[in-house]
Each structure stands twice: as structure tokens, then as C-alpha cells.
Amino acid sequence: MADYPSLHMIIDGENISGGGRRTFDVVNPVTGEQIGALPLAEAADLDRALEVAEKGFRIWRKSTPQERANVLQGAARLMIERKEDLARAATMEQGKPLAESRIEVMMNVGLFNFYAGEVFRLYGRELVRPDGMRSTVRHEPVGPVAAFAPWNFPLGNPGRKLGAPIAAGCSVILKSAEETPASALGVLQCLLDAGLPKEVAQAVFGVPDEVSRHLLGSPIIRKLSFTGSTVVGKHLVKLAAENMQRTTMELGGHGPVLVFGDADIDKALETAVGGKYRNCGQVCVSPTRFIVEESVFEKFRDGFIERARQVKVGDGLEEGTQMGPMANPRRPEAMDRLIGNAKDKGARLGTGGERIGNQGFFYAPSVLSEIPLDADIMTEEPFGPVALINPFKGEEEMIAEANRLPYGLAAYAWTGDAKRQQRLAAEIEAGMVGINSHMIGGADSPFGGVKWSGHGSEDGPEGVLACMVTKAVHEG
Structure with missing residues (x-):
């Protein structure tokens, strides 16, 4: 289909394709026919993404709440302007009715605007202490996040995976589903076009087990956010345990x-x-x-x-x-x-x-x-x-x-x-x-499960706090 977007990865603001990389055939579920060829990351691409994410975290953790809010609100405005293009790409590669794809765009708009307000509410607290002492509790960004999003909500899932770390002051490497890459790229491009520093968010695609092992095997990654099946989620939690990476797991249900x-x-x-x-x-x-x-x-x-x-x-x-x-x-x-x-x-x-x-x-x-x-x-x-x-x-x-x-x-x-x-x-x-x-x-309500359906929450204040660590500071 001629109006399906060209496909690439985004690393350090650069659109990466070709170069002899392996490719994945993206198909239209209506016909089963190929509509795009997606380049898959090699080890060198993932190493570069990790290096950039480490640099991006150093930049973005120092950003002011207003800077983060400006980016999130700007991206929300761009998603409204590009709603038809984003929705059409999602329907072409995933199959859902166009009306549902449009709703997904607006879900992201609502979430990004909510997070733009939430960045001003990431308060800590001051504890009661005797005169001459001061004890505070702080919330600080956890660090570079590896985020894995599935194909069933090709716009909404990447929006959740990108919005929360960016609101918290983290950098993020997004590995969205290979079946629905154009949607994820479109959401990330809105953030970049709204002024997000190019080092802060990357999009890679690849053989899932290769990518997850490579990213989670690096001490640069401080948190894993995953949406998908319980079987894969359990596997990724085991990988994350090796480096004690924090996890948010939104897994299967029934x-x-x-x-x-x-x-x-x-x-x-x-x-x-x-x-x-x-x-x-x-x-x-x-x-x-x-x-x-x-x-x-x-x-x-x-x-x-x-x-x-x-x-x-x-x-x-x-x-x-x-x-x-x-x-x-x-x-x-x-x-x-x-x-x-x-x-x-x-x-x-x-x-x-x-x-x-x-x-x-x-x-x-x-x-x-x-x-x-x-x-x-x-x-x-x-x-x-x-x-x-x-x-x-x-x-x-x-x-x-x-x-x-x-x-x-x-x-x-x-x-x-x-x-x-x-x-x-x-x-x-x-x-x-x-x-x-x-x-x-x-947007203001925590989304997540219990038992084998995972742990942690996305959306709401809980979604941002899931990308932060708590620090107690005691001054004598």
C-alpha cells in the first residue's frame, strides 16, 4: 500500500535502515500481503542505543518540570494534528477499525496531557524531626528504561511506555512489536518534534529474545517495563533479576x-x-x-x-x-x-x-x-x-x-x-x-494486575512513580 509509512529505527535522532540488516515483513492483516520491510537491530545498534540512552538520562534527569511538560503537551498537540495519519497506519498494520485507532490516538493525547500536569506533583515529603535536624523523602528518576510493547494497541502501548519515563525524567529504549512498527515510530516522532532531546528516547526492533537479552544484560538499563504474555513476562523478570532491574509487568488475563x-x-x-x-x-x-x-x-x-x-x-x-x-x-x-x-x-x-x-x-x-x-x-x-x-x-x-x-x-x-x-x-x-x-x-487511573497478571501500574500518578526511586535524606 503506497500510503503506508517507510520503516526504520530511531537511534540518537537518526532514522536507521538498510545497511545489510535483516528485515521483518510487515503485512496487512486484511490481505496477508506485505506492506513494509522493517530493519532489525544488530548488536552494534543495540550497543549504540544503550550508549545514547545513558547520555540521554544524564541530560533529561536535570530537566525542569516545565521542560518535560512542554514536550508532553507539544507531542499531544502534534498527535491531534496527525490523528488521521497515525490511525490509518495503525489500522493498516494491525487490522482494527479506524474508529478504534482514532480512539487510541486520543488515549495518548489524554495520557500525555495528564502526565504534563503530573510532573509538577512529584512531591517528596519532609519528616517531623527535632530542631536542628531535617529529614526529607525524595523521588528521583530511576534511570534508563527498556520498554517492550506488544502489537494489540500499536499506538496506545508505545504511548504508555514512552510517556511515563519521559515524565519522570528518565531516558527510554522502546522495543515495540515488529508487526506494528509504524504506529510506534509515529508516536515517538511526535515527542521528538515537540522538542524531546534526541538522546532521551530511542526505538529499536529486532528478534525479541536477542533484543531483550542484550538490553537487560546491560547495567545501563535500570528498569524494565513490559506488556505481553505471562510466559514471556516470567522469562524477562528472570533476565532482569541478574542486574536487579526494577520491573513493571502488565501480563495476560482471562x-x-x-x-x-x-x-x-x-x-x-x-x-x-x-x-x-x-x-x-x-x-x-x-x-x-x-x-x-x-x-x-x-x-x-x-x-x-x-x-x-x-x-x-x-x-x-x-x-x-x-x-x-x-x-x-x-x-x-x-x-x-x-x-x-x-x-x-x-x-x-x-x-x-x-x-x-x-x-x-x-x-x-x-x-x-x-x-x-x-x-x-x-x-x-x-x-x-x-x-x-x-x-x-x-x-x-x-x-x-x-x-x-x-x-x-x-x-x-x-x-x-x-x-x-x-x-x-x-x-x-x-x-x-x-x-x-x-x-x-x-489517564488518571492506575492500570495493572495481580497474581500471574503482573505487578506495578501504568497510567495515573502510579505510572510516573513506577519510573522513580525513593531516597531518604537525613541532615544533622
Whole structure:
């Protein structure tokens, strides 16, 4: 596609491509055809990025709050000006509808503007001491950050990975997903064009294990920020332990949704169906395991199936498309495997369960119900457009099912009982809980999980503080 951006790495402000480097074929998920060739970093490129990041930290840690705010606000303004180009690139390389890509741009705008204010609120505190003594607690930037972002939110994930370290006064090396490089480059370019010193943020791409081992093997890197699967996250935490690098890990989930008999079922259905098939279900906080009280199970299941069949699937660039293709050929293969296994175990397929067309990576919106708990899909995050709907007897059993898995990223509940809402808020094991709502994120709200879904937070004041260390200073 002629309007897809040219691809490169950015190191020390220089666009780097060619030079005999290995390349990665970027494809359009609608057709499966190549739209770009991405240069991959060699060891020398990574060494250069580390050297520049060390220099960038020395520069940026001395920046004033106003300087950091100016850059973040300037980048936000540029993202608004470039919204259509950024959104179009994201849709071309990831597949999601253009409307969703535009929302991602504005998510970054909101986050950068919030962080621009937060840089003035990074207070320490003064402790109470006798006359003649002074003790203070300071927050200082942790140092160069290695940030790894996945492909499912090609604009939003790089925005999170870049915004927090820059607000805190750190430098950052961003390794975004090779499948969606143009989006990440576009976000970083907005920051550079807004006046960020070229030494402060770099973008590299490469063979993931090579890049992670190289960057985390360097004592220059002081912090790892990773969004991705639990399996890869555990591996990276082990690598980071060698140099005692701090970590923020936003890992996989398997979002439970508790639906009680006293809920507004129509509102729950309208909200849940839109949430489930957003970004083709390729969302770590996607509502997935619907834990439905027996009294409303059939109504909820049948209503979900009816609405799923009405979802318009197509090219994300076309007007009216509600769900695009999956992002890469691995995802439809995983869906076939997981849905097939569930059916073999006795699950009922209400709709979908198959690919659409003979090109690209399209998959039908799918609904499984009455699924045995020993089916693979009930323990393995499907990360695709499938809803899992099972009946349960009552609150105690439903909470136990919600907490059954080792994941705890996002959870949802629908009930009209105010006291039950408070019990659920306390008893559900998740980093984020939505009650009668699927809105669980915001620029000012911490985003992160518990258990195998990771630790630490992005967004909100917590996102900036995650890129800082605490120092106590005592003066006699």
C-alpha cells in the first residue's frame, strides 16, 4: 500500500535502515500481503542505543518540570494534528477499525496531557524531626528504561511506555512489536518534534529474545517495563533479576464477568458484546469468561449469540466495520485449536467458530456455552473474538469461579444489589474491577494486575512513580 509509512529505527535522532540488516515483513492483516520491510537491530545498534540512552538520562534527569511538560503537551498537540495519519497506519498494520485507532490516538493525547500536569506533583515529603535536624523523602528518576510493547494497541502501548519515563525524567529504549512498527515510530516522532532531546528516547526492533537479552544484560538499563504474555513476562523478570532491574509487568488475563439475576441484562449485553469484540478480542482486559447466575443464563446466552451474529466484520479502513481481522496468522490458528478442543470436550457452539473468507486473518465472532472447566480455553487466555458463557448457582460459587485462575488483571460484574457490589469489590482478585461498567481505565487511573497478571501500574500518578526511586535524606 503506497500510503503506508517507510520503516526504520530511531537511534540518537537518526532514522536507521538498510545497511545489510535483516528485515521483518510487515503485512496487512486484511490481505496477508506485505506492506513494509522493517530493519532489525544488530548488536552494534543495540550497543549504540544503550550508549545514547545513558547520555540521554544524564541530560533529561536535570530537566525542569516545565521542560518535560512542554514536550508532553507539544507531542499531544502534534498527535491531534496527525490523528488521521497515525490511525490509518495503525489500522493498516494491525487490522482494527479506524474508529478504534482514532480512539487510541486520543488515549495518548489524554495520557500525555495528564502526565504534563503530573510532573509538577512529584512531591517528596519532609519528616517531623527535632530542631536542628531535617529529614526529607525524595523521588528521583530511576534511570534508563527498556520498554517492550506488544502489537494489540500499536499506538496506545508505545504511548504508555514512552510517556511515563519521559515524565519522570528518565531516558527510554522502546522495543515495540515488529508487526506494528509504524504506529510506534509515529508516536515517538511526535515527542521528538515537540522538542524531546534526541538522546532521551530511542526505538529499536529486532528478534525479541536477542533484543531483550542484550538490553537487560546491560547495567545501563535500570528498569524494565513490559506488556505481553505471562510466559514471556516470567522469562524477562528472570533476565532482569541478574542486574536487579526494577520491573513493571502488565501480563495476560482471562477476564471474568459475573452476571447476577438482578442485573439490567439488556444493558449488560449491549456493553459486554461491544467489549468482547473490540479489537477482535485481542485485548488483555477483554471480558471473556461470563459467569452467569442460573436464573438469567438462557436469556443472557441467547441474547449474546443474537448480538454476536450482527457484528459487522470487514476491512478496518471501510466505513461501518465493527470488527476487523485478527492481527497475524497465529491468532486464527489459536482460535481453531481452542474452540475445537472445547467442542471436543462437550461445549456448545452458539455461533462462529470458523474463519471468514479465504484471505487475510478474519475470524467470526464466536460464542461457546456450557463449557467444561477442563477445556483448554477455560484456563488459557484465548485473546480472540470468543465469549465463554457458563451457568452458576449463586454468589459464592460465582466469586470462586472468578478467582479460580492464577490471573488477576481485569474483572467485571453486573448486579443491582448495592451491598453485593461492595462485597464483589472486596473479594474479586483483580487489579481492576468494573461494576455495571466496562470502563476500567483512564489517564488518571492506575492500570495493572495481580497474581500471574503482573505487578506495578501504568497510567495515573502510579505510572510516573513506577519510573522513580525513593531516597531518604537525613541532615544533622
